[in-house]
Amino acid sequence: MFELTSLPIVTEDLALRLKESKAGAVVIFEGWVRNHNQGKQVSRLEYQVYEQLALKEGQKILREAREKFNLHELQCTHRHGRLSIGEVAVWVGASASHRNEAFLSTRFVIDEIKHRLPIWKKEHYLNEAPVWVSCKDHTTHVHFAEEDYYQKQSSVVSQALLKSKKVLVVGLGGLGAPAATSLVQAGIGHLTLMDFDRVEISNLHRQPLYDTSDVGEKKALIAEKKLKSINPFIEITSQDLQITKNNARDAIREFDLVLDCTDNLETKYALHDACFESRIPLVSASIYRFEGQIRSFMPDSSQGCLRCFLTKTPSDETISNCNEFGVLGASVNALGSLQAGEAIQFLIHNKNASLKETIYFDFETLSLLRIKNKKRENCSTCDAATLTDSLSDAAWDIDPRSVEIKISDLDSNHELIDIRNHSESDLKHLTRSHKKIVLLCEHGIRSRRLALRYRELGLENIFSLAGGACSL
């Protein structure tokens, strides 16, 4: 159970509560009041607690630990009020059949307590006035100055600019682990880490965020925890989500830039298309054995997209991924770091090297090939992002979905017009039609924008086929 007390903690009594004949291991953690912090001499401490909320949250943490680990007994007691040097401030004990569960659960409880419990600490010093210690990152329990953290990079980047950015890293494997680490170190203000997978032992040779004790755990959660301790001055959140064609658009909505660190084509194309639809810059990388490639996309520029020169979406069945073909951690990590570098360049300068050219690296011979990116004329994916005014969906007065019509709802009152081979001036005659006009393009993006524009001009009989020709 979880308890709060203003009286000294009697550790012997608490330890008795862990007794259980099935238990083969007991782990006890005690947090003590120490006499120094950040170079200052501490004389005593004062804890203030929001009691009702702390009790509730404390119980919740213990419940979570019991769900996560196979335990016999679990106890946590937190002290509040005035404490002297050497006193026990917090006590956590767990008994389990085996030592691993006992160790892990004790660690889990103390980390969560430090992080989530509404308890504030006032430090009293020998030679200075007391201060309330605000500790953003309780898991490492450090109190450093933010400007010191960035001291050695402040002459190469604008720290304030990076701090204002929101970035999404999709995939936390061989590319994503080093990419996310570099972005965290650089001080991106808000980073979201997305992965649906669990850590496997066969990941460790190329994914430096994880160690053997993480095997079986969710990658996103482990990555969040580790990265928070690398840089306590930024916001880091995680999402346990698998990107698909259906959820990609919602998942990327709020970000200034997306990193594609995934390992399969289906996800890569879903992310790519969603970024073009929502006009969000994307930095994408992939690797095959020693051959890596990196390319950035800025949907409303004219540097082209992945679909410009392909008539068919490549499928995963025709190629293989890392798990099958093998890759060295050294190669894929280097590529992931380059991705972070390209993302940072883009956030600062609004352009980067891999926007103009796709860069292919051979990590065996250290040779590289640069291929100039090009937009194909009439590419529907690119045009959806560059067409007309620079208005995003949010800028329309009308709900963009209200102009969409499903293929199953089409009847003889509708006239279907394929806009892929028309220039916009060809479409002027639309205004004279008595039928309901349904515009059609490849993915239903460009047609929807056009329909919205006509609606704003006052034409009520213009619709867009949802999903475009792809759905036919």
Place this chain on the structure above:
Amino acid sequence: MGSLKVWYFAQLKELSGVESETVTIGSEKTYADLYQSLSLRYRFPIPAEMIQVAVNDEFAGMDAELSPGAQVVFIPPVAGG
């Protein structure tokens, strides 16, 4: 008829066994035709529609007309990470 210098990437490099080679143009008109001919020779498993081609260091359409003397790179889709 003229010839082209063709470079291969990833699986294509492994299957052809060479990084690059000079290919004499036969009856092929486009880069898709050329890829088809090479597919027959080397048993490339990836269909032409999924291949990117770069001509003289610039992406091009597979339906573009062959340009004798050009440096051509065939790039299969790659997804590892």
